[in-house]
Amino acid sequence: MFFGRITQLFTAASVTSLDVGTSAPDSISFGSSGRKNGLRHSASLQDFSSYHGFDPDEEAILAPQNITWGPNGSSFSKDKGGVPNGTNPSRSGRKWIRAVMILMCLVLFALLVYIVSMYGYTNWSRGASRYYVVFDCGSTGTRAYVYQASVNYRKDSSLPIVMKSLTEGISRKTSGRAYDRMETEPGFDKLVNNRSGLKTAIKPLIQWAEKQIPKHAHRTTSLFVFATAGVRRLRATDSSWLLGNVWSILAKSPFTCRREWVKIISGTEEAYFGWTALNYQTSMLGAVPKKATFGALDLGGSSLQVTFENEERTHNETNLNLRIGSVNHHLSAYSLAGYGLNDAFERSVVNLLKRQTDVNKSDLIGGKLEMKHPCLNSGYKGQYICSQCAPSVRRRKKGKTGVPIKLVGAPNWGECSALAKNAVNSSEWSNTEHGADCDLQPCALPDGYPRPHGQFYAVSGFFVVYRFFNLSAEASLDDVLEKGREFCEKAWQVARTSVSPQPFIEQYCFRAPYIVSLLREGLYITDKQIVIGSGSITWTLGVAILEAGKALSSSTLGLKSYETLSMKINPIALISGLLVSLLLLLCALSRVSNCMPRFFRKPYLPLFRHSSASLNIPSPFKFQRWSPMSPGVKTPLSPTVRSSPHRPFSFGSSIQLMESSSLYSSSSSVMHSYSSDSLGEMQVDGSSSFWSSPRRSQMRLQSRRSQSREDLSSSLAESHMLKM
Numbered sequence: 139m140f141f142g143r144i145t146q147l148f149t150a151a152s153v154t155s156l157d158v159g160t161s162a163p164d165s166i167s168f169g170s171s172g173r174k175n176g177l178r179h180s181a182s183l184q185d186f187s188s189y190h191g192f193d194p195d196e197e198a199i200l201a202p203q204n205i206t207w208g209p210n211g212s213s214f215s216k217d218k219g220g221v222p223n224g225t226n227p228s229r230s231g232r233k234w235i236r237a238v239m240i241l242m243c244l245v246l247f248a249l250l251v252y253i254v255s256m257y258g259y260t261n262w263s264r265g266a267s268r269y270y271v272v273f274d275c276g277s278t279g280t281r282a283y284v285y286q287a288s289v290n291y292r293k294d295s296s297l298p299i300v301m302k303s304l305t306e307g308i309s310r311k312t313s314g315r316a317y318d319r320m321e322t323e324p325g326f327d328k329l330v331n332n333r334s335g336l337k338t339a340i341k342p343l344i345q346w347a348e349k350q351i352p353k354h355a356h357r358t359t360s361l362f363v364f365a366t367a368g369v370r371r372l373r374a375t376d377s378s379w380l381l382g383n384v385w386s387i388l389a390k391s392p393f394t395c396r397r398e399w400v401k402i403i404s405g406t407e408e409a410y411f412g413w414t415a416l417n418y419q420t421s422m423l424g425a426v427p428k429k430a431t432f433g434a435l436d437l438g439g440s441s442l443q444v445t446f447e448n449e450e451r452t453h454n455e456t457n458l459n460l461r462i463g464s465v466n467h468h469l470s471a472y473s474l475a476g477y478g479l480n481d482a483f484e485r486s487v488v489n490l491l492k493r494q495t496d497v498n499k500s501d502l503i504g505g506k507l508e509m510k511h512p513c514l515n516s517g518y519k520g521q522y523i524c525s526q527c528a529p530s531v532r533r534r535k536k537g538k539t540g541v542p543i544k545l546v547g548a549p550n551w552g553e554c555s556a557l558a559k560n561a562v563n564s565s566e567w568s569n570t571e572h573g574a575d576c577d578l579q580p581c582a583l584p585d586g587y588p589r590p591h592g593q594f595y596a597v598s599g600f601f602v603v604y605r606f607f608n609l610s611a612e613a614s615l616d617d618v619l620e621k622g623r624e625f626c627e628k629a630w631q632v633a634r635t636s637v638s639p640q641p642f643i644e645q646y647c648f649r650a651p652y653i654v655s656l657l658r659e660g661l662y663i664t665d666k667q668i669v670i671g672s673g674s675i676t677w678t679l680g681v682a683i684l685e686a687g688k689a690l691s692s693s694t695l696g697l698k699s700y701e702t703l704s705m706k707i708n709p710i711a712l713i714s715g716l717l718v719s720l721l722l723l724l725c726a727l728s729r730v731s732n733c734m735p736r737f738f739r740k741p742y743l744p745l746f747r748h749s750s751a752s753l754n755i756p757s758p759f760k761f762q763r764w765s766p767m768s769p770g771v772k773t774p775l776s777p778t779v780r781s782s783p784h785r786p787f788s789f790g791s792s793i794q795l796m797e798s799s800s801l802y803s804s805s806s807s808v809m810h811s812y813s814s815d816s817l818g819e820m821q822v823d824g825s826s827s828f829w830s831s832p833r834r835s836q837m838r839l840q841s842r843r844s845q846s847r848e849d850l851s852s853s854l855a856e857s858h859m860l861k862m
């Protein structure tokens with residue numbers, strides 16, 4: 139309707155303009171071709187579709203002085219003389235113009251819808267929160283992290299995500315616990331074929347997570363269950379059993395979880411999730427302008443992740459390209475299996491076992507073997523389950539696989555340091571043929587792996603060791619060695635009570651020299667390159683950030699591009715500009731041809747149908763109306779009426795009424811719409827409405843040419859009564 143009306147408006151004009159040097163007959167005579175809506179329509183008038191749209195240039199042509207009226211007033215023709223030679227594009231040319239205009243209009247409209255929807259969603263999503271639950275299925279335990287993501291565009295960041303970790307109700311079991319996290323032990327890799335153990339490990343975490351998140355958001359909360367090194371090193375049958383059972387237990391959770399979200403993540407994935415979390419928390423990620431990011435050293439119980447920005451493309455397997463916000467990052471990311479704290483200690487046991495020449499195999503398998511360890515305090519005696527001591531030994535029913543060995547404390551700092559260095563040298567224990575010399579090269583790195591460079595945050599296990607020895611983040615590696623030596627020299631009963639109760643106290647005499655050797659000889663990282671990170675930096679935060687980023691960018695169809703726009707162009711200005719250009723294009727479109735498809739020109743089309751009551755809002759757009767009259771000047775109603783200047787505009791009241799509710803700036807045009815049935819109709823259905831002008835002008839046009847005096851007065855009387 140709206141487009142149809144615009145078309146009529148401009149077409150009406152074009153009908154008059156059609157007289158101008160067009161192939162149409164000299165004058166348009168409106169015979170009494172039957173009465174309709176109180177108006178006499180001529181065949182030609184009904185055939186609007188053949189007329190081209192109104193050309194603003196022709197406005198002047200329509201000025202009164204250029205109009206000469208026929209004798210009976212019922213028809214008129216234009217004075218050709220006063221009219222410049224209009225050019226009448228050929229029919230095929232018009233068709234092309236029409237097609238191009240329609241295409242441009244559709245493209246502009248689509249762009250407008252896109253921008254508005256993106257702007258709307260982005261503003262909506264600013265307030266909206268999404269929740270993410272991430273399970274870290276580590277080798278020493280399973281932890282749940284709950285994150286609340288919201289959107290906040292900032293000028294200094296191309297990453298508009300605000301991520302908050304929800305840790306309500308977490309109290310460290312003992313002051314010795316290094317992390318504020320909801321955790322169950324042991325890790326999944328010790329629960330193979332133990333479904334009840336899995337349920338015990340998972341259910342408390344789900345129940346805790348439910349309490350962190352509003353109930354209404356449970357269904358829209360995504361739950362990711364990612365297993366790391368502990369499960370990664372299991373046999374395929376065992377890891378499949380674990381993941382299948384975990385999935386069946388989780389399927390009952392109120393959160394949204396997909397089967398592909400219950401999985402073992404690769405060491406590289408774990409590495410860059412950790413790097414993402416670290417640089418998000420240090421506000422390096424997505425910084426504009428770009429800032430140098432930190433490398434991440436994530437020391438677990440079973441593996442060590444190393445991630446840093448590296449412009450050299452040395453080793454394909456470890457290269458990773460990441461785009462965060464509008465910034466590209468070229469990373470080297472790898473995970474060193476067996477370098478975790480627990481696995482390293484186990485390697486020291488295996489190493490010692492290899493050195494024993496008189497080991498009785500049946501004693502070993504029967505758990506009767508006793509062995510001294512130089513990194514255990516004097517007076518320490520304890521059973522250690524060694525899974526790598528006799529790999530061929532059949533799996534125990536439940537709990538950790540391996541053989542029990544009785545370890546006895548025989549502290550010797552020198553031997554302990556050498557054992558730790560040996561545990562760092564992969565060629566000493568992995569299957570690599572040639573031994574690497576730790577004094578010549580980073581002996582923890584496989585051949586070809588890129589050497590770590592730049593500044594690093596050392597988190598997880600590094601943090602746990604610093605915390606155990608009560609060292610500040612600024613302490614040096616030598617401080618760690620000093621503290622470790624002091625601890626090793628203590629008798630076990632003294633050492634054990636010198637710290638709050640916590641797991642693995644007996645292993646910290648080994649852990650001190652181990653982490654120092656790992657950094658210095660294993661990775662060739664110096665003290666100056668290291669900052670010890672807090673326990674809250676965990677790769678699970680990286681998962682939530684990347685998932686939230688995916689969700690946002692997919693739903694706002696290229697958040698980045700929008701963000702670029704919002705950075706540079708005020709969205710309001712952008713949208714207003716688009717709207718105005720769309721409307722101008724529409725005007726041009728309807729002027730160029732009756733290009734609106736016939737469908738749009740049906741007067742009864744409900745499109746944009748408004749009742750005047752609901753639409754009595756001043757139009758935000760000021761249409762340049764086709765009326766040839768300048769504002770305030772009266773348009774001749776029709777030759778008849780005009781030729782009778784004394785005729786009072788007796789229908790002023792209805793006009794007045796329309797004027798008061800009129801949306802138009804130039805009410806003068808209203809003065810010249812006179813009633814007919816359609817006028818009455820206009821008054822009823824929003825004749826003063828913003829959308830009604832074309833009909834009025836069309837009606838005006840028609841009636842100006844075809845309305846007889848009688849019709850006019852009768853229909854005016856009707857409309858007048860109607861208003862009453």
Ligand SMILES: Nc1nc2c(ncn2[C@@H]2O[C@H](COP(=O)(O)OP(=O)(O)OP(=O)(O)O)[C@@H](O)[C@H]2O)c(=O)[nH]1
Nearest residue numbers: 276277278315316317366367438439440441598640
């Ligand atoms: N003292 C103390 N040590 C802890 C605590 N939590 C973890 N650790 C030790 O720190 C080491 C690293 O812990 P995590 O980073 O959780 O290791 P993980 O994730 O289970 O191991 P991966 O699967 O290799 O990542 C573990 O081997 C534990 O020995 C704690 O609360 N207190």
Ligand SMILES: [Ca+2]
Nearest residue numbers: 276366438439
């Ligand atoms: Ca871990």
